Every structure is written in structure tokens, then in C-alpha cells.
Amino acid sequence: MSTTSVSISQKLTLSGSSSCNPRLAQAPWEFDAMPGYGPGSSEADPVPAHAPTNAEARPGQLPQLYRELPEEDLHERIRAAKEALGEDLVILGHFYQRDEIVQHADFLGDSFQLANAALTKPEARYIVFCGVHFMAETADILSSPEQSVILPNLAAGCSMADMADEDSVEAAWEEICEVYGVDPQNVTPDDDGKLPILPVTYMNSSAALKAFCGRHGGIVCTSSNAETVLEWAFERARRVLFFPDQHLGRNTAKAMGVPLEQMPMWNPRRPLGGNTAEDLQQAKVLLWHGFCSVHRRFSVAQIEKARSEHPGVKVIVHPESPMPVVDAADASGSTDAIRKFVAASSPGDVIAIGTEINMVNRLAAEYPDRTIFCLDPVICPCSTMYRIHPGYLAWVLEDLVQGRVNNQIVVPETVAAHARVALDRMLAAKPK
Structure with missing residues (x-):
């Protein structure tokens, strides 16, 4: 376990106000078969009823050799x-990965950057x-x-x-669609050429939901390009259904001048979403x-x-944070925007960041002449990113050398074809 990981687990253990799961000090394979989202997750963070339990969804558990080395x-x-x-291999690493993984990544970035990075290596077999x-x-x-x-x-x-x-x-x-008087399978423009509704899904969603957007004239967004995507959507439709993250949708639309009273919440457990x-x-x-659960x-x-x-601290948060937090901060932006914000600062600056702790710690180490810290005194890392x-x-790399492919992710072409439209x-x- 790295020094960073130990310090995180110690803080979780010592804090009396922590609502984070204290199993952070365990190795991932020790909790992959347990219910819940894992170490660092909020104890109040429910596992949706439709989601498979860890034990059901985790074939190909880590061989004992790699647990003991x-x-x-x-x-x-x-x-x-x-x-x-x-050249047969390219490793993509998200900003939220632990340092022990980041050091081996060929590309480090946010979800938008990594989606593009994968396209730059057509010769890589893996x-x-x-x-x-x-x-x-x-x-x-x-x-x-x-x-x-x-x-x-796979966990x-x-x-x-x-x-x-x-x-x-x-x-x-x-x-x-019933409220708007249109066929849900064939939503057509009105006399002004505008669709009554258009779906927008955040990158943080399944391939099936990206395909849903592709089938219905919609689009995918990331925290980097959410404003550009909403502009694209409003050119084509009178309104959008934005899922799954309410906070990114609200913060982005509010910054574009959409009044809060025109942004109702859709609760899938209530008729008409509670509206x-x-x-x-x-x-x-x-x-x-x-x-x-981290940014909330x-x-x-x-x-x-x-x-x-x-005094004089500069505060930047991720737009997945609640609206009052974004409003109170000096700036908000994607993980890459946060990285650029820190890079543009000056020696001696004090910067408080509202995002995942592995990234905050990495920025603090990269810029030792600044004081950089996480806003949250009780550190909750992204519990599932932490599983890598x-x-x-x-294990997966050594098996690739031997010609064995483990944990391959395959999206059926019936789903991929529509999802590709929305992703393109x-x-x-x-x-911007």
C-alpha cells in the first residue's frame, strides 16, 4: 500500500465525523465480493436495486500470486x-487513479481526453x-x-x-413524450423545426444509455464540454432530459442563463418524476x-x-458538486480544468480543491511551492476508481504477453452502433 493510501486510511480511521467506509486500508480483492461500492464510499450511498451485487458481477478474480507479491x-x-x-499495448489512466497506477499510464486525462486518446493508437491491439x-x-x-x-x-x-x-x-x-403529445419512438420537430425533447447523457452512464441517446437524436457530454453540448441540444430542441448527474446539468445550464424554475428534477420513482x-x-x-457520492x-x-x-485562498470545485458549492467557489471545471487552474497559479498561492483526493494529492506533490489541499477534511476517494x-x-498485462485476454469489455454491436452516433x-x- 502506498504512502498516500495509508495516509488516507489513517485519516478515515481517526476522524470521528467520517461517513466514509473505513475498509480503505484493505486490498481491493478483499472487498470485491462484498456488497456496496467499496472503500472510501459514503456509508449512506445506496446500491441501486437493479445493480448486480459485486459477487455476481466479478468473474475472473485476481489470482493468489498477484495478491501476495x-x-x-x-x-x-x-x-x-x-x-x-x-506498440501492441496502450494504457489509459484517469486522473482519479492512484499514483501506483498513474506511473504506468501512457495517457493520463479526464474521460473526454481519454476517449480521444484511445483513437490515437489504432495500431494497439490492447x-x-x-x-x-x-x-x-x-x-x-x-x-x-x-x-x-x-x-x-471488473469491480x-x-x-x-x-x-x-x-x-x-x-x-x-x-x-x-406523452405530456408533450409525441410518439416516444419517433419524436418529430414542431412547425419551427424544434424537437419537444432531446436526451443528453453524461459520459458517466452505461453504453445502453448512450445508445438510447443515439436512437433519439441525442448526445453524450463530459464535464469538459457540457456547455457546448447543451448549446448543440438547444439549437435542436426546446428542452433536454439530462441524466444521470443532476448537479452537472444544473450548474451548466444555470451558467448559460437557464432559470432554476425551468430545471425540474425528475425522480424515476415518482409519477411524472414528481412533477x-x-x-x-x-x-x-x-x-x-x-x-x-464524492463530489456531493x-x-x-x-x-x-x-x-x-x-485568507486569499483560491477555491476550485468540480461541477458535479452541488450548486451552492459551485456558486461559492472561485471557479469550477472538469478534472483537466482543475489541473490547468493549478498550473496557471503562482508560487505561494493557496488553493483548495473540491474533487477526488488522489488527484488533489498528485497536484500538491507536483507543485510543492504552493499550498494545495482538499476541501473535504474527511477524505473520500472515488471508491470504484480505487479498485484498480x-x-x-x-495480472492482465502478463496474461496478454502469454496471449490470454482477461476482463475484456465488449459492447454488442446492436448497442454500440447507436451509442457511437451519440459519442461521435x-x-x-x-x-470551450
Whole structure:
């Protein structure tokens, strides 16, 4: 276990106010078969009823050898396997990955950057995605049939993505279209050439929901290009259904001038999402009742405390944070925008960041002449990103050297074809 990981687990253990799961100090394979989302997750973060339990969804558990090897041996094996595979291999690493994984990544970035990075390596037979499941699905959709996409640990999912499943979105779409008096399977423009409703899904969603958007004239967005995507959508439709993250949708639309009263919440467990037909007629953005358990933890009180203790502090948060937090911060942006914000700062600056702790710690180490810290005093890392451990990476790489492909992510072409349409629109919507 790395120094960073130990310090995180110690803080979780010592904090009396922690609502984070204290199993963080355990190795991932020790909790992969347990219910819940894993270490660092909020104890109040429910597993949706439709989501499979870990034990049901985790074939190909890590062989015992890779659980017992010292970490330095794992790194040596990873380096040797990378050298043996050469141009046949590309490793993609998300900003939220632990440092032990990041050091082996050929590309480091946010979901938008990594989706593009996968396209730059058409000669690579193997794309090893050190991120979470929906990211690996996207890479498989965008890659060529000759390429294999591998997720080192199949337990690396996303609680936010699980909050909007295909059945719930299909049911919501039928209800919404009935209110607008249109055929849910064939939504056509009005006399002014505008669709009454258009679906927009955040990258943090399943391939099935990306395909849903592709079938219904919709698009995928990331936190980097959400504003560009909403502009694209509003040119074509009077309103959008935005899922699964309510906060990114609300913060982005509000910054574009959409009034809050035109952004009703859609709760899939209530008739008409908990709204009246009049609410839906007046809506501009219908926000799905979903959220990120990490970014939901950030609060205005944390920002006020940072400003009190560090006069002149600059505060930047991720737009998955609640609206009052984004409003109280000096800036908000994607993980790459946060990285650029820090890079543009000056020696001696104090910066409080509202995003995942592995990234914050990495930025603090990269810029030791600044004071950089996480807004949340109780550190909750992304519990599923954390499941990618060097043991899993060494295992899948060494088996690739032997010609064995483990944990391959395959999206059926019946789904991929429609999802690709929505993803291509996303890639064309360049961030501002």
C-alpha cells in the first residue's frame, strides 16, 4: 500500500465525523465480493436495486500470486510486460487513479481526453483502461474490431452511472413524450423545426444509455464540454432530459442563463418524476435524480472554513458538486480544468480543491511551492476508481504477453452502433 493510501486510511480511521467506509486500508480483492461500492464510499450511498451485487458481477478474480507479491515486484512485472507488448499495448489512466497506477499510464486525462486518446493508437491491439466500467465501454465502442479493451478489475464501476438504468430512462421517456403529445419512438420537430425533447447523457452512464441517446437524436457530454453540448441540444430542441448527474446539468445550464424554475428534477420513482404536466411544459432542462457520492460531499461550510483559515485562498470545485458549492467557489471545471487552474497559479498561492483526493494529492506533490489541499477534511476517494490496483494491472498485462485476454469489455454491436452516433457528436462538441 502506498504512502498516500495509508495516509488516507489513517485519516478515515481517526476522524470521528467520517461517513466514509473505513475498509480503505484493505486490498481491493478483499472487498470485491462484498456488497456496496467499496472503500472510501459514503456509508449512506445506496446500491441501486437493479445493480448486480459485486459477487455476481466479478468473474475472473485476481489470482493468489498477484495478491501476495510485494508492490515493487508488481511494478517490475508491469514494466517488463509493457516492454514485451510494445506498440501492441496502450494504457489509459484517469486522473482519479492512484499514483501506483498513474506511473504506468501512457495517457493520463479526464474521460473526454481519454476517449480521444484511445483513437490515437489504432495500431494497439490492447487498450487497458485504468478507470471504471463506463469508460472502458466507451473505448470499446470507439475502437476498431481488431482491438481489445480490458478493464483490470471488473469491480470498478460507478455509483452515479448506476442511478440511471435503461428501463427507468425508457419509462421516463414514455411519460415525458406523452405530456408533450409525441410518439416516444419517433419524436418529430414542431412547425419551427424544434424537437419537444432531446436526451443528453453524461459520459458517466452505461453504453445502453448512450445508445438510447443515439436512437433519439441525442448526445453524450463530459464535464469538459457540457456547455457546448447543451448549446448543440438547444439549437435542436426546446428542452433536454439530462441524466444521470443532476448537479452537472444544473450548474451548466444555470451558467448559460437557464432559470432554476425551468430545471425540474425528475425522480424515476415518482409519477411524472414528481412533477406536474405544467412543470414539464415550462421546463428547459429536466434533471435526473443522480449524483456523484464524492463530489456531493463538498459544502459551502467547507469553503467558508478554508477562507477563514487561509485568507486569499483560491477555491476550485468540480461541477458535479452541488450548486451552492459551485456558486461559492472561485471557479469550477472538469478534472483537466482543475489541473490547468493549478498550473496557471503562482508560487505561494493557496488553493483548495473540491474533487477526488488522489488527484488533489498528485497536484500538491507536483507543485510543492504552493499550498494545495482538499476541501473535504474527511477524505473520500472515488471508491470504484480505487479498485484498480497494481496487482490487477500486472495480472492482465502478463496474461496478454502469454496471449490470454482477461476482463475484456465488449459492447454488442446492436448497442454500440447507436451509442457511437451519440459519442461521435460528443467528440465533435469541443470544450470551450
